[in-house]
Amino acid sequence: MDFKDIKRLRELTGVGMTDAKKALVETNGDFDKALQAMRKKGLTKAEKSSEREARSGIIGSYLHDSRIGVLVEVNCETDFVARNEIFTELVKNIAMHIAASDPKFVSQDDISKEEKDSVKAEMVEKAKLDKKPADMIDKIVDGQVKKYFQEKILLDQPYIKNPDQDVATYIKENIAKLGENIVVKRFSRMALGEVTN
Numbered sequence: 001m002d003f004k005d006i007k008r009l010r011e012l013t014g015v016g017m018t019d020a021k022k023a024l025v026e027t028n029g030d031f032d033k034a035l036q037a038m039r040k041k042g043l044t045k046a047e048k049s050s051e052r053e054a055r056s057g058i059i060g061s062y063l064h065d066s067r068i069g070v071l072v073e074v075n076c077e078t079d080f081v082a083r084n085e086i087f088t089e090l091v092k093n094i095a096m097h098i099a100a101s102d103p104k105f106v107s108q109d110d111i112s113k114e115e116k117d118s119v120k121a122e123m124v125e126k127a128k129l130d131k132k133p134a135d136m137i138d139k140i141v142d143g144q145v146k147k148y149f150q151e152k153i154l155l156d157q158p159y160i161k162n163p164d165q166d167v168a169t170y171i172k173e174n175i176a177k178l179g180e181n182i183v184v185k186r187f188s189r190m191a192l193g194e195v196t197n
Contacts, residue, residue: 060091070095072187077180103154
């Protein structure tokens with residue numbers, strides 16, 4: 001077994017040396033299988049960490065061609081992690097993602113009931129105009145509303161640097177690496193010449 005593999009597994013997942021070595025032994029040195037097993041274990045640990053309060057953190061920024069600017073507040077539990085290179089890289093990547101994907105909300109919780117109801121009412125009207133079967137309208141509209149907001153919610157968007165995972169999973173991987181809860185609190189995105197309501 002290669003020490004480099006153990007070290008690499010630790011860096012990618014945030015697990016301890018013993019766990020990394022054990023995972024490689026259990027998978028007969030198959031690095032990819034060991035990585036998959038440790039990611040699952042790390043994400044499970046991350047779920048537990050996400051229950052803890054995050055009061056430290058940083059405000060990160062990203063500027064794209066001086067035409068799009070983003071400010072994002074990302075919180076963690078301690079100043080120690082807030083100054084960590086992995087954390088600052090995460091914040092930068094989230095700001096870059098926001099610049100590229102233009103989300104409107106951090107999570108589902110940020111969408112007001114009024115806005116959900118308004119979008120749903122519009123889609124019900126459209127379904128009726130399109131002469132969809134009356135008994136299917138609710139099911140069709142629920143799916144459309146979910147998709148409509150999913151594309152606008154930061155945590156649900158496919159992460160620009162790895163579209164196979166969403167932003168929430170990318171954050172959970174970093175929670176597993178750093179051992180602290182990480183929360184995107186808020187963000188602001190500006191595009192040159194954009195008219196705001």
